[in-house]
Amino acid sequence: MGTDLQALYRLMLRSRRFEEAVTKLWEAGKISGEMHLGVGEEGVVAGVVAHLRDGDAMALDHRGTPPLVMRGVDLALLLKEFLGRSDGLCKGMGGHMHLFSAQHLAASSGIVGSSGPLATGFAMAAQYLHPGNISVAFFGDGASNQGMLLESFNLASAWQLPLIFVCKDNTWAIATQSPKVTGGDITDRARSFGLEAAEVDGSDVEAVYAAAGHLIERARDGDGPSFLLAHCPRLEGHYLGDPLRRANMMELAGPLMTAFVAQPGASVAERAYSLGTLLSLVGKTTVEKNWRRHDPLDKARRKLQSQKSGLDALEKEIEAEIRLALETAMMEA
Amino acid sequence: MAEGKKIRTMSFAGAIEDALGQAMASDNRIVIFGEDVHGLRMNLFVRFGEKRVRPTPISESAFLGAAVGAAMAGLKPVVEIMMVDFLGVAMDALLNEAAKLEAFSGGKWKAPMVVRAACGGGYGDGGQHEQSLWGWLAHIPGLAVVAPSTPADAGSLMLTALQHDGPVVYLEHKLLSNYWLEYLGSGGRTTVSYDIPLEGANGPVPDTWEALPLGRAVTRREGSDITLVSVAVGVHRCLEAAAALEKESVSTGVIDLRSISPLDRKTICEAVSKSKRLLIVDEDYRDFGLSGEVAAILLEAGLTFKYGRVCTEGTIPYSRNLEDAALPSTGRIIEAARKLL
Ligand SMILES: Cc1ncc(C[n+]2csc(CCOP(=O)(O)OP(=O)(O)O)c2C)c(N)n1
Numbered sequence: 001m002g003t004d005l006q007a008l009y010r011l012m013l014r015s016r017r018f019e020e021a022v023t024k025l026w027e028a029g030k031i032s033g034e035m036h037l038g039v040g041e042e043g044v045v046a047g048v049v050a051h052l053r054d055g056d057a058m059a060l061d062h063r064g065t066p067p068l069v070m071r072g073v074d075l076a077l078l079l080k081e082f083l084g085r086s087d088g089l090c091k092g093m094g095g096h097m098h099l100f101s102a103q104h105l106a107a108s109s110g111i112v113g114s115s116g117p118l119a120t121g122f123a124m125a126a127q128y129l130h131p132g133n134i135s136v137a138f139f140g141d142g143a144s145n146q147g148m149l150l151e152s153f154n155l156a157s158a159w160q161l162p163l164i165f166v167c168k169d170n171t172w173a174i175a176t177q178s179p180k181v182t183g184g185d186i187t188d189r190a191r192s193f194g195l196e197a198a199e200v201d202g203s204d205v206e207a208v209y210a211a212a213g214h215l216i217e218r219a220r221d222g223d224g225p226s227f228l229l230a231h232c233p234r235l236e237g238h239y240l241g242d243p244l245r246r247a248n249m250m251e252l253a254g255p256l257m258t259a260f261v262a263q264p265g266a267s268v269a270e271r272a273y274s275l276g277t278l279l280s281l282v283g284k285t286t287v288e289k290n291w292r293r294h295d296p297l298d299k300a301r302r303k304l305q306s307q308k309s310g311l312d313a314l315e316k317e318i319e320a321e322i323r324l325a326l327e328t329a330m331m332e333a
Numbered sequence: 334m335a336e337g338k339k340i341r342t343m344s345f346a347g348a349i350e351d352a353l354g355q356a357m358a359s360d361n362r363i364v365i366f367g368e369d370v371h372g373l374r375m376n377l378f379v380r381f382g383e384k385r386v387r388p389t390p391i392s393e394s395a396f397l398g399a400a401v402g403a404a405m406a407g408l409k410p411v412v413e414i415m416m417v418d419f420l421g422v423a424m425d426a427l428l429n430e431a432a433k434l435e436a437f438s439g440g441k442w443k444a445p446m447v448v449r450a451a452c453g454g455g456y457g458d459g460g461q462h463e464q465s466l467w468g469w470l471a472h473i474p475g476l477a478v479v480a481p482s483t484p485a486d487a488g489s490l491m492l493t494a495l496q497h498d499g500p501v502v503y504l505e506h507k508l509l510s511n512y513w514l515e516y517l518g519s520g521g522r523t524t525v526s527y528d529i530p531l532e533g534a535n536g537p538v539p540d541t542w543e544a545l546p547l548g549r550a551v552t553r554r555e556g557s558d559i560t561l562v563s564v565a566v567g568v569h570r571c572l573e574a575a576a577a578l579e580k581e582s583v584s585t586g587v588i589d590l591r592s593i594s595p596l597d598r599k600t601i602c603e604a605v606s607k608s609k610r611l612l613i614v615d616e617d618y619r620d621f622g623l624s625g626e627v628a629a630i631l632l633e634a635g636l637t638f639k640y641g642r643v644c645t646e647g648t649i650p651y652s653r654n655l656e657d658a659a660l661p662s663t664g665r666i667i668e669a670a671r672k673l674l
Contacts, residue, residue, distance in 0.1 A: 026520075026522075027524065028524055029522055029524025032456065032457025032458070032651070032652075033456060033457040033458035033459065033462075033517060033518060033651070034458055034462075034520070035520075084457070084651060084652030084653055084654065084655070085652070086655075090651075092650060092651060092652035092654075092655055093648070093650045093651055093652070093655070094459060094651055095457070095459045095651030097458075097459055097461065098460070098651065109461065110459065110461040110462060111418075111419065111421065111422065111461055112391050112419075113391065113422070142390070142391045143391060145390035145391050145392045146391050146392060146393075146422065147394045147395065147422070148422060173368070173390070173391055174368070174369050175369045175372040175373075176368060176369050176371070176372075176388050176390075178390075180388070181389060181390035182390060239520065240520055241520020241522060242520075243372075243515065243516055243520075243521070255376050256376060256379055258376070259375075259376040259377070259380040260379050260380070262358075263358075264358050265358065265380040265381050265382070266380065266382030266384070270382030270383065270384070271379055271380065273382070273383060274371075274378045274379045274382055274383060274386075275379055277371060277383070278371065278372070278378070278379070281371065
């Protein structure tokens with residue numbers, strides 16, 4: 001297949017620039033509620049989505065924007081949806097967590113883990129109606145502890161469905177570190193259900209592309225479902241305005257010290273352990289920003305720069321596209 | 334209140350935490366678990382330690398079910414389901430386990446547990462995060478469901494829930510709980526605003542918490558022409574509407590149910606038998622819910638009255654404008670009340 005790094009980079013860059021525009025709108029108060037970006041996981045999404053063709057389906061989690069942007073959903077329609085406009089993708093009913101495009105067989109949900117069963121159903125329909133088509137489930141490491149997702153592993157395996165489960169492992173579930181609440185290993189779990197399983201560095205889009213290509217080809221050939229775990233950074237916290245990143249230890253100190261001495265309660269050692277845990281939580285979310293070195297775009301750009309392949313022109317083209325989408329979205333009321 | 338004594342005031346969320354602290358200090362069987370509780374309940378975590386404040390994986394069906402078992406075996410879990418909407422993935426634990434135990438065991442075994450969840454809309458997060466669902470839950474025999482509207486009730490009802498000998502769903506409305514609204518709504522932004530009922534978000538609280546009786550409504554405002562019945566944020570919208578209606582010389586009573594199940598039939602019947610007009614304001618869905626139930630119990634009591642309801646109709650939209658139109662608002666309440674006069 002003729003998808004080279006430049007094409008993959010293009011997919012990622014469009015998504016990144018789009019979400020940067022979304023961030024500005026959110027900060028300006030033009031987008032309500034939460035805003036979960038896919039910044040940091042573009043390598044995983046691009047490496048998978050680049051293999052999809054008409055008739056393939058996607059079930060998405062609360063970070064549904066990048067897959068839809070990369071799949072070719074109209075950017076102005078997405079923006080209008082985020083702005084809550086009646087001419088948005090879902091008429092302003094869904095917002096960024098509940099995006100649907102029937103034309104692309106793409107559906108998202110804010111309920112963690114629900115992409116598993118949904119993608120299983122998409123795959124069932126593909127197997128029956130359109131052999132050769134496949135479905136993809138995107139979800140996180142946190143979702144991998146949700147019962148319905150694990151049940152989907154089993155169902156897909158038992159029915160040999162054309163389905164790829166893609167776990168974007170950023171090690172976090174909001175403010176909980178996944179490894180602390182996860183027994184065993186997620187990839188081993190998938191394998192034990194009879195899924196073909198692979199692990200990949202999700203910040204290396206070419207590696208994801210290669211690994212996903214193999215699994216998707218198997219699925220198209222009727223060789224059954226698989227699981228791909230891709231490690232990726234969480235560059236913008238759990239969501240925009242993540243309170244852990246804004247945590248002001250000076251403000252928290254008073255109540256925490258009161259709690260530390262309040263009687264009765266746990267032993268001093270237990271209390272000290274709790275304080276330490278909290279400090280480390282805040283510390284860890286703050287240093288996440290330094291994960292920039294794992295930014296999939298930076299990595300790809302470094303490789304491309306050595307090839308002198310017209311990156312500036314690409315940058316300009318995408319900026320222009322997004323500016324136009326913004327103008328369209330803001331203009332017609 | 335003794336002269337010169339300062340009345341404590343607290344935020345709605347602060348009151349819940351304070352009451353929980355008091356209860357946990359006096360009963361070490363009380364344990365908290367749920368997603369992110371280290372961060373969400375950091376003060377209780379520091380005071381009572383990891384053994385009693387324990388974060389869970391995103392496995393609601395497992396940990397809610399575990400709460401039932403833990404309660405049956407001697408603990409008193411306060412199990413947190415972040416948003417009541419997420420109960421969907423774990424309904425077996427409530428519907429077929431917790432709620433059935435007392436009946437199935439012939440009353441010989443009970444599961445005293447509190448399911449704490451945030452509910453309600455008004456900040457533009459869409460229909461999977463903003464539902465109320467108290468009517469849906471109260472439909473199930475064996476479950477108690479409470480939803481406070483003031484800090485004083487928030488703390489007292491937490492004790493009520495903890496003292497009850499069966500499962501209680503404790504719902505915390507996000508427009509009243511400052512931290513939820515900050516996390517899910519503003520995210521630190523000053524560019525967004527919400528219609529927060531101030532008297533619900535902050536207010537006076539008792540020096541020491543005492544449990545209210547379960548299933549006791551309170552009359553927030555006396556009125557002889559029409560009775561408004563509501564719960565949680567709806568109560569504050571009703572009070573606003575009542576103040577506006579007073580300017581039109583309509584004497585409007587407001588009842589705060591506080592508990593959806595059990596339901597305080599007596600208080601509602603007494604008020605409506607006098608006013609002969611009932612308007613129920615319910616942020617939960619209109620059909621097959623609390624609003625119809627209240628009408629039914631009044632009819633069963635043989636009362637004749639004019640009836641109206643202002644509820645959430647259909648899936649709650651993401652768009653703030655559409656959402657405002659879908660949720661019960663002061664404007665909709667006034668309009669509906671006028672039709673009954
Ligand atoms: C059933 C359910 N439980 C809890 C939540 C709240 N919640 C939203 S995102 C999230 C963390 C998800 O973690 P993960 O799947 O790893 O994805 P990430 O956000 O890290 O990309 C949680 C707990 C939810 N939306 N749905």
